[in-house]
Amino acid sequence: MARPHSISRTLAALVLLALAVVLLASLGRWQLKRADERRATLHTIEAGRVQPPLTLGADVPPAALTPWRPARAVGQWRDDLTVVLENRNHDGRPGFWLATPLVLDASRNVAVLVLRGWVARAVPGQPQPPFPPAPPGEQMASGELVTHVPRLFELWGMGAAATLPPRLPAPDGTFPKVQNLALDDYARATGLTLVPAVLQQLAPDAPGLSRDWPQPSVDYNQNQGYALQWFAFAAIAAIAWLVVLVRAWRRRRAASPD
Template sequence: MARPHSTRLTVAALLLLGIAVVILVSLGQWQLRRSDERRAILAAIEAGRKQAPLVLTPATPSDTLNAWRVAQARGSWLPQFSVLLDNRNHDGRPGYWLATPLLLDTSSRQAVLVLRGWLPRVIQGQGDPALPATPAGELTITGELSERVPRMFELWSMGGHDQSSLPATLPVEGGRVPQVQNLPLDAYARATGLNLLPTVLSQTLAATQTAPSSLGAQPVQTAQGADDGLVRDWPQPSVDFQKNTSYAVQWFAFGLIAAIAWLVVLGGAIKRMRQRARAGSQT
């Protein structure tokens, strides 16, 4: 004979198993969406790197500034506008990314923001990090393009004031290099007064010194830039879509198990109902 509270337990079990099926299937679908997103990122990286190298000029069309495309820019550093991007780790070590604009054209103040590389954080109490020397004169910078400076989680103080906000005007009085969490191009352009290209160049090779050729035509390379001590091993986005697909299969398998359990519980409940109905008719 069934216990008096068995019906309530059966309903509760069916409800919980039904919720589990919905949640597990939703998790599987979410993993499939993540897999599609990573496939798209991988396709964008491969497409960008297959394109011919681009030479950045003030007249470069914006529709050619594709992410991950190799590009070169020729100009002069503006070290007074350098910014340190905080909380950028490398191999588990805390540090900064050094960002400096490269002036492409003096008359129009057209420039491109260059992520020059990573440098380690100094020990607390020992002051600001020592920045590498910024060579004067015209240089050629080689790197990969990105749509913006990769963002990090913003850190806010207990009082609600943003301790890592970009100063309204650069350079900062006293020559201090600002340290920020994130660096939106529009805010940086307002602070510096530069006309920035709508792209960021992540430097991959040491800068090369350039000078006009003897014929007055295209500038030519005259010397290889010295090692400035910056690390240019830039982080890459995760594109392991197979892992997400594997997780999706696991979630769907768990969902199938929960669905089978739901059917078993429902079948048992129907069987007990029929048994009680037969027992009632016999009496």
Template sequence: MSSNTRFSSRRSLLALVSLGLLMILFVSLGRWQLGRAQERQTLAQQIEQGRRQAPLQVDSQAALDRGALWQTVALHGSWRGDLTVLLDNRNFKGRPGYWVATPFVLDQGTLAGSAILVLRGWLARQPGQPPRPPAAPAGPQAIEGELLERVPRLFELGESSLPRSLPDPSGVAPVVQNLTVSELSERSALPLQPRVLAQTKPATELLTDWPDPNIDFEKNRGYAMQWFGFALIALCAWIGVAWKWLRRSRPTTRKT
């Protein structure tokens, strides 16, 4: 076998391996997009089903556990304004601002003494000024809101965490990018329900026009078809390279 033939064979083998890896990558990305589409379709169904149900009066743990995600629930209790946390980089119609999150201590039935984290609304950022969220109303309160599984998260490069203990002696509401119920419960020693409420009533100084999560699952399906198309192109190229390699590898017979 000549050196040119050996070089051509090595190049063909490298091309086949590369195309094979690309096929695996493209198929994996397509399947991942289909998975994301399924997740978003399920979320869209949860939102639709939850909002179709009648508002739920919650006065017991069993009633709260029955509440469907995105269903409107009514609660009675009092605010723990000293445990307010601000969620940064929560824009509203292009305007920068914060979500104001405050625990609400329940006072009815088997829920008495426990609390639920409530997203009270959106606060605009004032350039050059520290955020000043309005104080939570004092005394017993009745509120309504949609039940969420958790506080919606944003992509975060670094880490922002709460102070080691709450409430902060300075009296200043901590500012973080993301917040979990378990972290707030641990830092404040306040028993919190595992769900979150996005407040809708009563009206306050804060805006409560909550954005829906991204549920455009058809876009993910379109992306999946694109990746599968790339995989098909890579497969065709793989077949073409393999066919040429096999033809060159066949021994040639000379006519006498």
């Protein structure tokens, strides 16, 4: 007859292996979901970039503001309302993004927020050089539309994050530095009526500014490969569960009388 402790160990092994099957299969399904999300992102980017360039104006219909669509705008920069986005790396180098509004209609205070480019952070121990100013007068900016300023994860437990001042421009004339910037918050602080999209300005680069923007990760094949691995691990755990069950059944039959 099988010993009690042998039965308890067998039951524990069966429970653990069953949990492993469920967990590993769930991880595989999650990777498939991530693959679908990345495939959808790739489709959105490709669909936006094949559209004809959009000229932004005060009365541009929101339906035309397709993400990743080429766009251009003519207006005057409000360099005094520039916001500096911190912790934006480029080719492994720390730096900043400069976000400046381009006023499309001064009479109605309508503007589009433009990501003008990346600026390198000064070497530790050295003062930060002045940020490149936006040129005066009527200017044209061209690039691609995105729905919002790309966000960075904020570790709230590591200390208070810098917040946007309630009113801009700042009284001391400095550019506020924040980690993330929401269009609604920026519109309230500046009093501007913003086009509900952000223009990422593209090449050519300006003096002191790089416009090689990071792109969303769209390698869905990688997620599908990870999903296959997790499902393989789940299958191994399921086979192990069957082996333990069959061996326990055989031991029980061998120990029981005819």
